Amino acid sequence: MKTCRLIYRSIAKPEVLNADALSRLANRAASANRQLGICGILAVSDGRFLQVLEGQSKFINSVYAKIIKDKQHYDVELISFESVVSTEFHDWNMKIFTLDDIEEHIREHLLKKYPFVDNKIQFIDDAVLMNSLLIDIKHLYS
Numbered sequence: 314m315k316t317c318r319l320i321y322r323s324i325a326k327p328e329v330l331n332a333d334a335l336s337r338l339a340n341r342a343a344s345a346n347r348q349l350g351i352c353g354i355l356a357v358s359d360g361r362f363l364q365v366l367e368g369q370s371k372f373i374n375s376v377y378a379k380i381i382k383d384k385q386h387y388d389v390e391l392i393s394f395e396s397v398v399s400t401e402f403h404d405w406n407m408k409i410f411t412l413d414d415i416e417e418h419i420r421e422h423l424l425k426k427y428p429f430v431d432n433k434i435q436f437i438d439d440a441v442l443m444n445s446l447l448i449d450i451k452h453l454y455s
């Protein structure tokens with residue numbers, strides 16, 4: 314079966330944007346993903362989500378179908394969906410990175426490469442750039 318990587322962005326409902334709600338969301342997602350062999354990370358910046366999901370295509374499709382309908386966020390927009398030979402995010406079944414409260418030297422590094430407004434990284438509709446951002450986040454925290 315094909316392994317694939319899916320990246321989307323969305324706008325978070327304000328009530329989800331607190332540490333407790335985000336960690337509940339990530340813990341539930343991680344345990345559901347573990348059952349299906351899905352890996353990935355969820356980045357949060359300026360009230361937006363950027364998520365990458367990797368795994369077998371039929372499982373990625375079914376989880377994404379649920380995510381689209383989830384009322385905790387809206388304007389879910391697919392950025393890329395591709396077959397991959399190897400996975401990048403196998404360290405985590407789902408881990409959250411909140412880019413608004415990252416260490417200053419990491420923020421400075423990211424601001425040199427990625428678009429920002431008021432010092433906040435923006436998740437844009439550019440598959441190459443967003444893939445690169447997610448991989449940078451992974452390396453900065455590994």
Ligand SMILES: Cc1cc2nc3c(=O)[nH]c(=O)nc-3n(C[C@H](O)[C@H](O)[C@H](O)COP(=O)(O)O)c2cc1C
Nearest residue numbers: 342343345346362364376379380381383385386407
């Ligand atoms: C930003 C965001 C990311 C999510 N990521 C995942 C995920 O990686 N895996 C997952 O199973 N559910 C994830 N969810 C939750 C799903 O949308 C859905 O609520 C969950 O799969 C519950 O499914 P169930 O009704 O079958 O229990 C996410 C939700 C949001 C808002």
